[in-house]
Amino acid sequence: MKIRWLIATLAGAAFFAVSAMAQQPSPPPSAPPAYGPPITLAQAKKVMAAAEAEARKSPFPVAIYIIEPSGGLVMMERMDNTQYGSVALAQKKAETAAMFKRPSQALQDRVQGNVSLLTLGAPTLVGGGLPIVEHGKIIGAIGVSGSPGAPQDEQVAKAGVEALK
Numbered sequence: 001m002k003i004r005w006l007i008a009t010l011a012g013a014a015f016f017a018v019s020a021m022a023q024q025p026s027p028p029p030s031a032p033p034a035y036g037p038p039i040t041l042a043q044a045k046k047v048m049a050a051a052e053a054e055a056r057k058s059p060f061p062v063a064i065y066i067i068e069p070s071g072g073l074v075m076m077e078r079m080d081n082t083q084y085g086s087v088a089l090a091q092k093k094a095e096t097a098a099m100f101k102r103p104s105q106a107l108q109d110r111v112q113g114n115v116s117l118l119t120l121g122a123p124t125l126v127g128g129g130l131p132i133v134e135h136g137k138i139i140g141a142i143g144v145s146g147s148p149g150a151p152q153d154e155q156v157a158k159a160g161v162e163a164l165k
Contacts, residue, residue, distance in 0.1 A: 036137025
């Protein structure tokens, strides 16, 4: 009887020790960039041209939405034959990237284990939205929708973002 009690006590202690180790906080992520002055029309045209050039490499037409940090529209393009729903989705992807200062895909990745993100109103938890950063500050965001999957949309958005580097 004492052996069973000893084994149970040791097993319980081991369980709580492992649980305590698993609950150690991970180091905090680095702070996202601050907001900067809004993207200019000239910058948006440069971003749009690069994103459109990347999109034309694919047979799938997309909608491309560029906003300033506050969410105000700077430029939007819907390629011929793009499904109408892609315009609204591209807008939401851009707004999510600007509002949360990170790619919309990052929120999709986090929601898998954190349902509290679903209560934040209207973030779009689908890849294809990226912040536009210049001199370490967020000056806007781009959202792309219409490809068969988020990775392709994000590739188009990334080509636009990289045009300012």
